[in-house]
Amino acid sequence: MPIIVNLDVVLAQRKMRLNTLAELVDITPQNLSVLKTGKAKAIRFDTLEKICEVLECQPGDILAFAKEPATAGTE
Template sequence: MPIIVDIDVMLARRKMPVGVLAEQIGITPANLAVLKNGRAKAVRFTTLAAICEVLDCQPGDLLRWEPDEVHQPAEPDVSARSAHGD
């Protein structure tokens, strides 16, 4: 998935254990682990806001986008040329 979750980075900067964050934002450590490890399909804005409040950060400090792969231009298909040499 091209959305990278950097909650662990912010936790390390704040020297805060995952369990403490989970307790302070009101979700289970297991659900926070799903989000933290990038396995979540969605996150509620209320949860994101609570994380930002506790960690004193912005959503962009926690989430970033990276493409799955670098797209290379396709090579021309030489077999598609006409018999007239076009």
């Protein structure tokens, strides 16, 4: 997937645990873990807003786009 989730990096920079963030954002630690590991298929803007507010960051600090390399034979 070309969307990279850097939540673990931002959490480490803020010296905050996932469970603490989950409590402050009012989301289950399990759902936040799915996001952190990059397995989430979507995120609600209000959830992203709360995460950014608590972590004092921008959405681009948490999410990044990395173009996938072209596979052979698709030229």
